[in-house]
Amino acid sequence: MYHVKLFLGRGNFVSLFASEGSLVLADVNLERILDSGEVSPRLDHIDFSLSPGEWVNIVGTNGSGKSTLARLLAGLTIDGIHGSWNRGFAGDRPMPYVMQTPDSQLFAETPRQEIRFALEWQGIPADEIIQRTELVLTHTGLLAIGEEPWNRLSGGQRQLAAVAAASAASAPLIVFDEATSMLDDQSCAEVMRLARTLHQQGTAVVWVTQRLQELEGGSRVVAMREGRIVFDGLGRDFLYGVDGAESHLLETNRTTPCQACGLRLPYLPALALELGRQGKLARPYPETATEWEQVLAEL
Numbered sequence: 001m002y003h004v005k006l007f008l009g010r011g012n013f014v015s016l017f018a019s020e021g022s023l024v025l026a027d028v029n030l031e032r033i034l035d036s037g038e039v040s041p042r043l044d045h046i047d048f049s050l051s052p053g054e055w056v057n058i059v060g061t062n063g064s065g066k067s068t069l070a071r072l073l074a075g076l077t078i079d080g081i082h083g084s085w086n087r088g089f090a091g092d093r094p095m096p097y098v099m100q101t102p103d104s105q106l107f108a109e110t111p112r113q114e115i116r117f118a119l120e121w122q123g124i125p126a127d128e129i130i131q132r133t134e135l136v137l138t139h140t141g142l143l144a145i146g147e148e149p150w151n152r153l154s155g156g157q158r159q160l161a162a163v164a165a166a167s168a169a170s171a172p173l174i175v176f177d178e179a180t181s182m183l184d185d186q187s188c189a190e191v192m193r194l195a196r197t198l199h200q201q202g203t204a205v206v207w208v209t210q211r212l213q214e215l216e217g218g219s220r221v222v223a224m225r226e227g228r229i230v231f232d233g234l235g236r237d238f239l240y241g242v243d244g245a246e247s248h249l250l251e252t253n254r255t256t257p258c259q260a261c262g263l264r265l266p267y268l269p270a271l272a273l274e275l276g277r278q279g280k281l282a283r284p285y286p287e288t289a290t291e292w293e294q295v296l297a298e299l
């Protein structure tokens with residue numbers, strides 16, 4: 001860990017503790033002009049740090065600022081942004097950014113071509129490109145459809161090709177912006193598997209999602225509301241409230257951080273909270289399928 005002091009303009013400084021090489025944003029702001037002519041924040045006093053190799057989930061309702069933050073983390077240009085940042089391990093080049101709909105980011109004609117172009121764009125020597133393309137196709141399970149034109153592939157297969165091309169960059173960070181929201185469950189699981197493999201290999205992952213059932217209890221969740229980060233902590237605390245605060249939570253009828261963001265609790269956390277309310281279940285609440293099976297068998 002080290003200590004960074006960032007100049008914020010107007011004579012203000014902010015001090016943040018960050019792991020060495022972290023990507024750090026400090027008091028980042030972005031405004032937008034509404035149709036009425038009023039000014040409204042798109043990003044509102046954002047302080048955020050991402051360590052090398054870390055996985056962070058970004059959640060929030062529509063229009064809360066998730067994509068804007070994700071684009072900023074990817075190093076894509078956003079006009080009108082104010083504040084301080086140090087891109088740390090992510091460097092100055094734009095990082096791969098996988099969008100919701102694959103068709104808006106595929107520009108070659110087949111998965112093999114798409115990966116080849118991604119490698120060419122990085123400046124990989126021509127004699128390495130063919131071999132590396134085949135390796136990426138193999139590792140992503142796309143070898144059999146490498147030569148298929150997009151119109152013969154499903155949306156899920158096209159999205160996998162987009163992830164494969166993004167992963168070909170071997171970048172230190174990859175941003176998934178609701179990359180699974182248009183996919184069926186199987187394609188969704190395959191895209192998630194690829195993202196997890198990249199993470200296990202050391203790539204930092206920014207995972208923007210509205211599918212709260214994807215959140216793991218021990219993973220980091222950053223929740224946004226009206227351009228602000230309103231929660232930054234563990235998935236289980238986001239879904240259930242902070243441990244120890246539960247009785248207060250129930251007595252006063254306060255909502256969990258998830259509900260306070262205007263998001264609906266997924267079915268299983270909602271069930272766990274309800275069973276807790278009825279005194280039939282105590283913390284720690286089950287998170288995995290096996291833990292749930294045990295709990296249900298004992299009820």
Ligand SMILES: Nc1ncnc2c1ncn2[C@@H]1O[C@H](COP(=O)(O)OP(=O)(O)OP(=O)(O)O)[C@@H](O)[C@H]1O
Pocket residue numbers: 032033042060061062063064065066067068069
């Ligand atoms: N290019 C832009 N110029 C001005 N305002 C924008 C622009 N893009 C988005 N906005 C506005 O900024 C706010 C945040 O948008 P953003 O897309 O970051 O939210 P989001 O949480 O990703 O929403 P969604 O889940 O609907 O994609 C919204 O009110 C949106 O209308």
